[in-house]
Amino acid sequence: MTEKEESVKLLGFWASPFSRRVEMALKLKGVPYEYLEEDLPNKTPLLLELNPLHKKVPVLVHNDKILLESHLILEYIDQIWKKNPILPQDPYEKAMARFWAKFIDEQILTLGFRSLVKAEKGREVAIEETREMLMFLEKEVTGKDFFGGKTIGFLDMIAGSMIPFCLARLWEGMGIDMIPGEKFPELNRWIKTLEEVEAVRGCIPPRDKQIERMTKIAETIRSA
Amino acid sequence: MAEKEEDVKLLGFWASPFTRRVEMALKLKGVPYEYLEQDIVNKSPLLLQINPVYKKVPVLVHKGNILSESHVILEYIDQIWKNNPILPQDPYEKAMALFWAKFVDEQVGPVAFMSVAKAEKGVEVAIKEAQELFMFLEKEVTGKDFFGGKTIGFLDLVAGSMIPFCLARGWEGMGIDMIPEEKFPELNRWIKNLKEIEIVRECIPPREEQIEHMKKVVERIKSA
Numbered sequence: 001m002t003e004k005e006e007s008v009k010l011l012g013f014w015a016s017p018f019s020r021r022v023e024m025a026l027k028l029k030g031v032p033y034e035y036l037e038e039d040l041p042n043k044t045p046l047l048l049e050l051n052p053l054h055k056k057v058p059v060l061v062h063n064d065k066i067l068l069e070s071h072l073i074l075e076y077i078d079q080i081w082k083k084n085p086i087l088p089q090d091p092y093e094k095a096m097a098r099f100w101a102k103f104i105d106e107q108i109l110t111l112g113f114r115s116l117v118k119a120e121k122g123r124e125v126a127i128e129e130t131r132e133m134l135m136f137l138e139k140e141v142t143g144k145d146f147f148g149g150k151t152i153g154f155l156d157m158i159a160g161s162m163i164p165f166c167l168a169r170l171w172e173g174m175g176i177d178m179i180p181g182e183k184f185p186e187l188n189r190w191i192k193t194l195e196e197v198e199a200v201r202g203c204i205p206p207r208d209k210q211i212e213r214m215t216k217i218a219e220t221i222r223s224a
Numbered sequence: 225m226a227e228k229e230e231d232v233k234l235l236g237f238w239a240s241p242f243t244r245r246v247e248m249a250l251k252l253k254g255v256p257y258e259y260l261e262q263d264i265v266n267k268s269p270l271l272l273q274i275n276p277v278y279k280k281v282p283v284l285v286h287k288g289n290i291l292s293e294s295h296v297i298l299e300y301i302d303q304i305w306k307n308n309p310i311l312p313q314d315p316y317e318k319a320m321a322l323f324w325a326k327f328v329d330e331q332v333g334p335v336a337f338m339s340v341a342k343a344e345k346g347v348e349v350a351i352k353e354a355q356e357l358f359m360f361l362e363k364e365v366t367g368k369d370f371f372g373g374k375t376i377g378f379l380d381l382v383a384g385s386m387i388p389f390c391l392a393r394g395w396e397g398m399g400i401d402m403i404p405e406e407k408f409p410e411l412n413r414w415i416k417n418l419k420e421i422e423i424v425r426e427c428i429p430p431r432e433e434q435i436e437h438m439k440k441v442v443e444r445i446k447s448a
Binding site: 053065067068069072073075076079080091092094095098099102103107136 | 277289291292293295296297299300303304315316318319322323326327360
């Protein structure tokens with residue numbers, strides 16, 4: 001098989017879980033790519049040209065095709081590069097992976113970030129509400145090495161980039177132990193297992209730098 | 225293999241665009257289904273049990289598989305029932321269809337309705353901002369019978385159920401002409417094309433009742 005002239009570029013941001021998960025997928029599948037770091041909030045002309053609608057990262061450029069939205073990018077990557085598949089073949093299993101991915105980026109992110117920081121009904125209530133949602137994930141990963149089963153998949157990348165390697169840094173900065181081992185044994189086990197995967201390890205934002213950044217963002221939200 | 229009606233159940237709400245689009249897909253593919261109208265204010269024990277995460281409609285039950293979230297349901301339907309496909313095969317084309325569908329539900333819907341109803345910066349500003357978003361859709365459908373090309377597809381079902389057969393009834397009740405023909409000739413042409421399809425027509429909520437319903441929704445938004 002001849003090597004095609006493939007060009008893959010990823011516009012990303014070091015602290016963005018949406019960007020990091022795409023890197024995990026590319027690394028897992030051994031896809032060579034050129035990474036272009038965006039100096040947010042000073043968006044480059046390239047970003048504004050490639051994503052005029054949302055002006056956000058990540059943006060994947062594959063040859064002449066421009067892909068936006070991390071979930072869509074991951075699904076696209078999975079269809080183009082067949083090695084180490086990340087989505088299940090079974091339609092129902094695939095639907096469930098998509099469902100939980102949406103849940104994480106919408107519910108967990110909202111409750112575990114914005115709502116928690118604002119704590120309109122008080123900090124304890126906000127923590128409880130976040131934990132209630134995390135319980136659904138605790139159940140989902142019970143008895144499995146990864147959400148994807150024996151190997152990491154779509155949902156592991158989404159949950160991994162968002163929870164232990166992004167939100168957890170916020171929680172740490174706020175002095176909150178959101179997912180204690182005694183309440184969430186399965187999620188904690190999953191996090192340990194995840195940290196051992198090479199494709200993941202290379203995509204974890206530096207801890208202290210990210211705690212600092214998340215704490216700053218929390219301040220901005222609080223004073224808004 | 226002949227499907228029995230009992231194999232497929234759809235829990236829905238008559239005024240919900242998310243429900244209606246699922247019905248369009250099932251009808252398009254000739255899938256027999258049992259429809260269970262839900263009271264979304266006084267939610268049934270069945271709904272709470274079957275969708276404990278969101279407690280919302282639509283929910284599709286197919287041979288014991290429970291699916292929620294309309295985009296996830298539509299993709300599932302397209303994979304199980306292969307006739308009259310609604311998503312493109314090409315990975316890039318598919319990603320684009322899903323991208324625009326997300327745009328319709330996450331940007332257009334809230335901006336073109338909620339923001340207009342709240343009119344925090346005044347109705348004229350709200351309308352202008354909404355029309356900027358509609359311009360993206362106007363471009364997308366230019367030169368095509370449908371977003372899906374020659375036949376209706378995923379994006380037609382999502383945008384059709386949301387825009388002409390839901391939001392437009394809200395605008396009417398507010399006395400707003402959001403997408404006038406002279407500004408949006410392509411979108412207006414698309415709406416006419418949609419209305420000529422029988423299975424779409426069968427899934428349009430009754431106009432007067434929906435205008436009333438949307439007026440109530442506007443009231444709720446204003447007083448929130």
